[in-house]
Amino acid sequence: MDPRITLVTLGVSDLAASIRFYRDGLGLPMRDREDDSDVAFFSLDGAWLSLYPRDLLAEDAEVAADDSGFSGITIAHNVSTKKEVDAVLDEAASSGGRVVKPAQETFWGGYSGYFADPDDHRWEVAFPQLTAD
Template identity: 80%
Template sequence: MDPRITLITLGVSDLAESIRFYRDGLGLPMQEQEDDSNVAFFPLDGTWLSLYPRELLAEDATVTTDGSGFSGVTIAHNVSTKEEVDAVLAEAEAAGGRIVNPAQEAFWGGYSGYFADPDEHLWEVACPQLTDN
């Protein structure tokens, strides 16, 4: 296997709401979507993010949709400063996300916080190294 991640697909309950959150709220660039399409693609630096209806994603993977709670997966977004961590968390909250864990100095020496998107997918926003700026 060639070790790389090229696409992360999030199963969502309301595609239009999730597009508004990621494209309009967080400002992620979105590939043009066909009118009848039920998937959204966001080309990012080094990988792509896609949004797909949760029921259809479960059907494609041949699993049930009845799972709830923590799935054991988080997505991380690293930035360069504590101020950027705070700004991204504020941007996510303003876009309709929920702050799960406010930004704080982390036990591993950085600064991070978590938000949940409208479908409760967890994102960590982190500054790996604290700086004096």
């Protein structure tokens, strides 16, 4: 297997609301799509983010669509400064997401916090302060 991730698909409950959050709120560049399409793609640096209705995604993966709590997956977005961590968390909150863990110093020497998108997918925003040994 070639060790890389090329696409992350999030199952969403309201595609239009999620598009507004990611495109209009967070400013992610969205690929052109037909108005009646069930999927939206966002170009990221080196990968794609896809939004797809949760029930259809569950059907495609042959799993139950009911929400059973934390999925055990988070998505991380690293930035260059602590100020950027705070700014991205503020941007997410003002775009319809919610901060679920305010930014703080971490046990691993960085600075991070978490926000949840409208479907409660958890994103960590981190400044991974690295020091030379």
